[in-house]
Amino acid sequence: MSTSLVAPLHVAYIRALGDSKNELSYHLSAHLRMNAVYWGLTALLVMGHGDALDRDEMIDFVMSCWDEEAGAFGAHPDHDAHMLSTLSAIQILLMQNALHRVDVDRVVKFILSLQQPSGVFAGDAFGETDTRFLYCAVNALSLLGKLDKLDVEKTVAYIRRCRNFDGGFGAVAGAESHAAQVFVCVAALAILDRLDEVDQPTLCWWLSERQLPNGGLNGRPEKLEDVCYSFWVLSALSILGKIAWIDSGKLEAFILSAQDTESGGIADRPGDMPDVFHTIFGLAGLSLLGYPALVDLDPVYCMPASFIEKLGLRKGWKA
Numbered sequence: 102m103s104t105s106l107v108a109p110l111h112v113a114y115i116r117a118l119g120d121s122k123n124e125l126s127y128h129l130s131a132h133l134r135m136n137a138v139y140w141g142l143t144a145l146l147v148m149g150h151g152d153a154l155d156r157d158e159m160i161d162f163v164m165s166c167w168d169e170e171a172g173a174f175g176a177h178p179d180h181d182a183h184m185l186s187t188l189s190a191i192q193i194l195l196m197q198n199a200l201h202r203v204d205v206d207r208v209v210k211f212i213l214s215l216q217q218p219s220g221v222f223a224g225d226a227f228g229e230t231d232t233r234f235l236y237c238a239v240n241a242l243s244l245l246g247k248l249d250k251l252d253v254e255k256t257v258a259y260i261r262r263c264r265n266f267d268g269g270f271g272a273v274a275g276a277e278s279h280a281a282q283v284f285v286c287v288a289a290l291a292i293l294d295r296l297d298e299v300d301q302p303t304l305c306w307w308l309s310e311r312q313l314p315n316g317g318l319n320g321r322p323e324k325l326e327d328v329c330y331s332f333w334v335l336s337a338l339s340i341l342g343k344i345a346w347i348d349s350g351k352l353e354a355f356i357l358s359a360q361d362t363e364s365g366g367i368a369d370r371p372g373d374m375p376d377v378f379h380t381i382f383g384l385a386g387l388s389l390l391g392y393p394a395l396v397d398l399d400p401v402y403c404m405p406a407s408f409i410e411k412l413g414l415r416k417g418w419k420a
């Protein structure tokens with residue numbers, strides 16, 4: 102039977118996440134906390150329930166993760182600043198209309214300090230590089246209105262080195278194409294107005310090949326379907342105006358089948374344990390498919406489109 106979206110259950114699931122402080126899993130995921138708050142808040146906003154979590158408590162948490170020495174945000178109080186948590190912090194503050202709390206000059210300095218000679222970005226001072234961190238840097242600088250501080254040519258040159266013959270992109274130059282890296286490279290190029298760097302027909306064919314008979318999308322050939330790829334693949338197709346190249350009805354049914362209709366939340370595939378990561382990326386996929394009663398999500402920034410419009414950063418993405 103075709104399940105519909107049980108939004109009230111997902112709202113309750115996300116609200117309850119903050120209550121499980123006495124469980125080991127809560128403490129094991131401390132390194133993810135800032136990202137998890139961004140995932141939870143964005144999921145609530147997409148469902149039209151942005152007020153379901155306490156605004157002041159959330160802003161206080163974000164500011165408690167400020168790393169004074171680095172001039173950026175860590176994932177948890179007393180954690181070192183990292184590119185992933187710094188972007189999530191900026192996105193949370195923007196969605197809570199509290200961007201004025203950010204020391205923009207220090208954060209911009211932190212972000213630019215992580216660009217490597219090759220043009221790729223590291224996640225933190227320890228140096229692991231990945232096109233994911235390049236996307237975080239471009240996204241954060243553009244939300245802060247500081248893209249003029251970026252060496253765009255050097256950044257685009259690195260993305261070009263990551264482009265493969267299948268039209269896709271990998272985590273570093275020479276790495277195999279993977280849907281999550283395709284998203285970060287296409288979205289970064291979109292922000293920089295350099296989508297001319299993409300071999301669009303070849304890439305959109307590769308992306309459409311991600312859809313399996315069960316309607317779900319995988320991240321690479323021969324891999325299993327997974328709800329989070331609904332966002333990675335669909336946002337890239339949306340940016341390139343080719344959502345019609347996959348079967349929307351079958352993908353929608355797959356995402357809805359991965360809901361936990363007892364306790365709420367969405368899992369990576371039907372029957373697995375839900376988590377906040379797959380909940381937001383399943384909802385984001387449904388929003389990009391135009392699922393009724395969901396708020397429009399911007400495919401590049403993975404935030405409600407209204408916030409991106411307000412900053413004058415919304416491009417005219419074709420569906």
Ligand SMILES: COc1ccc(S(=O)(=O)N2Cc3cc(C#N)ccc3N(Cc3cncn3C)C[C@H]2Cc2ccccc2)cc1
Nearest residue numbers: 130132133136137185233281327329330369376377378379
């Ligand atoms: C459950 O084992 C894990 C494994 C890794 C991680 S992680 O490295 O922190 N991370 C974030 C993440 C968060 C949650 C949640 N809640 C669940 C999974 C998941 N993955 C793993 C995953 C998702 N689909 C398939 N896989 C294997 C992605 C990963 C990388 C990532 C980080 C930030 C932004 C995007 C992607 C967390 C939990």
Ligand SMILES: [Zn+2]
Nearest residue numbers: 327328329369
């Ligand atoms: Zn997944």
